[in-house]
Amino acid sequence: NIDEIIAVSKNVDPVKNISFISRKSEQKNVKIAVAKDEAFSFYYEDSLSVLEEMGAEIIDFSPLYDEKLPPCDGLILGGGFPEMFAEKLEKNISMRDSIKNAAQNGLPIYAECGGYMYLMKSIADLSGKCFNMAGVIDKQAKMQYKLQTVGYVTATQIRDTIFGKKDVKFRGHEFHFSVADEEENLSAFTMEKMRTGKKYLAGYAKKNILGSYLHLHFRGEKEAAENFINSCLNYKNKKGELWEK
Numbered sequence: 001n002i003d004e005i006i007a008v009s010k011n012v013d014p015v016k017n018i019s020f021i022s023r024k025s026e027q028k029n030v031k032i033a034v035a036k037d038e039a040f041s042f043y044y045e046d047s048l049s050v051l052e053e054m055g056a057e058i059i060d061f062s063p064l065y066d067e068k069l070p071p072c073d074g075l076i077l078g079g080g081f082p083e084m085f086a087e088k089l090e091k092n093i094s095m096r097d098s099i100k101n102a103a104q105n106g107l108p109i110y111a112e113c114g115g116y117m118y119l120m121k122s123i124a125d126l127s128g129k130c131f132n133m134a135g136v137i138d139k140q141a142k143m144q145y146k147l148q149t150v151g152y153v154t155a156t157q158i159r160d161t162i163f164g165k166k167d168v169k170f171r172g173h174e175f176h177f178s179v180a181d182e183e184e185n186l187s188a189f190t191m192e193k194m195r196t197g198k199k200y201l202a203g204y205a206k207k208n209i210l211g212s213y214l215h216l217h218f219r220g221e222k223e224a225a226e227n228f229i230n231s232c233l234n235y236k237n238k239k240g241e242l243w244e245k
Contacts, residue, residue, distance in 0.1 A: 029055055029057070030055065030056050030057070030073040030074060030229060030232040030233050030236055031056070031057045031059055031070075031071065031072045031073050031074070031232075032051060032056045032057070032058055032059065032072060032073065032074040032075070032076060032229075032232060033059050033060075033061050033069055033070050033072035033074070033075045033076070034048065034058055034059065034060055034061070034075075034076045034078065035061060035062070035063050035075075035076070035077045035078060035115060035118075036060045036061070036062065036078075037062035037063065037064045037065065038064065038080075038084075038085060039063060039064055039080050039081060039082045039084070039085040039088075039089060039114065039118075040063065040077060040078050040079070040080035040082070040114055040115060040118075041078075041079075041080045042078055042079030042080050042112075042113070042114065042215070043078045043079070044217050044218075044219075046217070046219055047216070047217045047218040047219060048076075048218075050218040050219050050222065050225050051218060051225055051228075051229065054225060054226060054229050055229060056074075056229055056232070059072060063077075063089060063092065063095050063099075063118065064085060064088055064089060064092060065092075066095060067092075067094045067095060067098075068094055068095060068098035069095070069098045069099060069102055072107070073107075073108075073232040073233070073235050073236040074107065074108045074109070074110075074228065074229075074231065074232035074235065075099070075102065075107055075108070075109045075110070076109075076110050076111075076112075076115070077109070077110070077111040077112070077114075077115025077116070077118055077119065077211075078112050078113075078114070078115050079112050079113035079114045079115065079215060080113075080114035080115070081114060082114045082115075082117050082118045082123060082133070083114075083117070083123055083125060083141075083143050086123050086125065086131035086133075087131060089118065089131065089133065090131040090132045090133070096132070096133065096134045096135065099119075099134045099136065100134050100135050100136050103119075103134075103136045103208065103209060106207075106208050106235055107208060107235060108162045108208045108228065108231040108232050108235055109136070109208060109209050109210070109211075110162065110163075110210050110211070110228060111209075111210070111211035111212075112211075112212070112213075112214065112215050112216070113174075113212075113213050113214075113215060115211065116137075116141075116180075116203070116204070116211035116212055116213060117133070117141040117180075118133050118134055119133065119134050119136040119137045119204075119209070119211050120133050120134070120135075120136075120137045120138075120139045120140060120141050120180065121133060121135045121137070121138055121139065121140060122140045122141070123140070123141045123142075123143070124140055124141070124142045124143060125143050126143050126145065136209060137204050137209070137211060139180045139181060139204070140180065140181075141179070141180050142179050142180070149174045149213065152171065152172070152193075152194040152195070153171070153172060153174055153191045153192060153193055153194060153214065154169055154170070154171055154191070154192045154194060155169065155170045155171070155172065155188075155189040155190070155191055155192075155202070155203075155212070155214050156168070156169050156189060156190045156192070157169075157170075157188065157189060157205075158187055158188060158189060158190060158201075158205070159188075159205055161188060161205045161210045162208060162209075162210050162227065162228055162231040163210060163223075163224040163227050163228055164223060164224060164227045168223070168224075170189075170214070170216055170221050170224060171194075171220065171221070172214045172215050172216040172217070172221075174191075174213045174214060174215070186204055186205065186206055187201040187202060187203055187204065187205070188202065188203030188204055188205035188210055188211070188212050189201070189202050189203050189212060189214065190202075191214070202214070208231070208235070
């Protein structure tokens with residue numbers, strides 16, 4: 001009832017100016033590259049603001065158009081529709097190589113949904129045609145005609161990751177049409193659907209890499225944000241753990 005809402009609002013005292021306290025400090029001054037273009041566009045801007053409040057500088061870049069990663073201490077590959085731009089992403093070999101090399105040299109990388117697909121070795125479209133991606137994760141994302149998962153989930157970490165210790169829980173949501181084989185020895189989470197209670201393995205976690213179909217909002221998961229920034233700071237200070245080659 002719009003009229004009732006307007007009437008009630010007239011009887012409410014004006015909101016006082018609120019001074020937000022920023023947690024930004026020189027001690028945690030890190031640069032985090034964030035993929036943003038037509039292929040990767042699903043972000044909560046307020047979630048990225050949490051990282052800035054904690055001392056991070058956000059640097060946008062494009063996996064479609066840029067030749068390589070910008071100088072950074074961490075990388076976020078957000079959601080989107082890489083399958084719609086798979087051919088163009090495949091052709092940008094220098095960017096794919098740049099990301100894979102950075103991963104192998106310990107750069108903390110967090111990938112959600114479409115970003116998770118991009119980190120894999122390839123994406124197979126509905127016709128079965130395969131397109132090479134970054135090749136950081138030895139999996140293939142296979143597109144399906146039907147929506148595979150949608151809804152809110154609780155994610156419990158199976159092992160230590162750049163977001164925190166084993167058994168830490170996060171809440172977020174999933175929405176995706178693709179599938180990828182899950183390996184228990186490298187899975188990141190045990191997911192539990194909040195509506196049905198169904199549990200399943202999901203995602204990928206290995207040293208400096210964390211990826212899954214899960215979408216998180218850092219405003220509600222500040223511990224994850226803090227741990228990610230600390231991982232970036234460790235990398236900046238040359239303490240990042242390298243992949244086994």
